[in-house]
Amino acid sequence: MTNGSKPRRPDVTTVEIIGGPEALEVGLSSYDARWAEDYLRHRRRILDALAAADVDVEHIGSTSVPGLAAKPIVDIVVAVVDITAEEDYLDGLLAAGYELRVREPGHRLVRTPTRDVHVHVYERGNPAVHEYLLLRDHLRSHADDRALYESVKRALLNRQWSDMNHYSDAKSDVILAIKTRARAARQ
Template sequence: MSTAPPFASSRPVLLPYQPRWAREFAALAQRLAPLVGSSLLRIDHIGSTAVPGLQAKDVLDVQLTVADLTQTAELTRGLTQAGFQLRAGFRYDEFGQLPAHCPDLRKLYWREPAGERRLHLHVREAGRFNTRFALLMRDYLRAQPAASQAYGRLKQRAATLFPSSIEGYLYIKAPVFELLYHAAAGWAAQTGWEPPAGAA
């Protein structure tokens, strides 16, 4: 009997890099800023659609950084009134070297208003591992085309292996991000990288 985990049936569809992704993020950031109010410290385009040249699913990943995840009433009210959908309160990112439900992995997760283009809004806390991780991985892949191309090839192979299963695709892809993280951390130490002062 197979011990492979059960995989969901939605399909991982990868597109070549689309210049419109950067424009769509810029428009979204302008829309979000007045909705979320004073609790917001910065808005960043993250994930594969934020890396020029990298193939990706047509889903914008956006990180909203706040000072305190327990003090987001204004943000929650503004996003809710605009139709954005909060998914199940606090969630946690996964990173194998940190314990599950670690405060450094906690976030709020929102989806787009009904009928709008697919979005993942990750609300994370300033100074936490997961907040820095998202920005570091984006900037490392932007700065290292060879690593970005290799990561793109792996994503394409994962999509080929699991053409009808987004969960299977993610099952293959997720551990690779932990390997990439170690290379990115070394790059950050060598270059003195810190999260950029302004949103990007």
Template sequence: MGPHVPNAELTRHHDSPGDDRMWVHGRPEPTPITVVDYDESWPAQFDRVAARVRAALGRRALAVEHVGSTSVPGLPAKPIIDVALTVADPADEAAYVPDLAAAGFVLVIREPGWHEHRALKLADPNTNLHVWGPDCPEVARQLMFRQWLIDHPEDLARYRDAKLAAAAATNAVGEIVTAYNRHKEPVIRDIYDRMFREHGLLEG
């Protein structure tokens, strides 16, 4: 984890606004949530995306990390590569969005209240590029979670089951991906809390 991330920030769970304010181009249309078996090509797809980001931004890309379910070997996932990009200031969109747009990325989410989070989409390979600032707690959380799932197959299995159930529940009523995230959130938070307790970051 980053050396300057306070424990209280690292262990605090974020609640999304629960409305459409974050969508730059408006709420997306519902599409079926598809969770597929782990694909051995996902690391190579990440490498392609990382190379494109670094080519577009050069030294402005302070870190480019493979996060999310496609970064965990053996874990079923939506076939979308999640990437955590660290820049000097995510709120300074002019410093990075135009060059990423020229490389094929489209800004889709803006969440100033969540560590100035921004998200951009790339079509090929299908990618969510999450933009954060230096020593961001969320990046540290995601990297810890990735390693925890790799090291704890019982939690990987539990998370797999939660993902499949969340996809089924979301598709049954035609909701969008934010609803899928809400359905699996209780299991994710429980795994996070046990991980933090194991690392001595939470009591109880």
């Protein structure tokens, strides 16, 4: 752990997907400035729900990149002090109207009932948070990689997917290549 304290309890060791696999039903939409407004509205909702907790909240994913086509799902990352202390954040998020979708080691996912906002919860210092921000920041400032990423997403969406997670996994190679360039550009 990076917060200098020991977790109050062990983290979960399995992946629990509440509701089971779901088919990918949405296509790509042209960039919409309302996604940033939606993020700000949900950021306020999250901060209000977790007012007693020490959290960081960031807009991530394709909807956070102006000019990039995206599935119209706003992704948000919340960094908490202790991922195992679900009572410090999960209860508040559920009370604020989010629904638990995924519980897995180091990560929880809640979303709106309409599935248009996904909130990824990680422990502060988890490398996944840095990776999300690395990709977002690079795509915001590098039009060539933004265009490449969009073209790969469009090609993949022409296929049938039995589960949204399989679509996400299929983007891994291009994401890794872009993040490699992003790290090189930072040095």
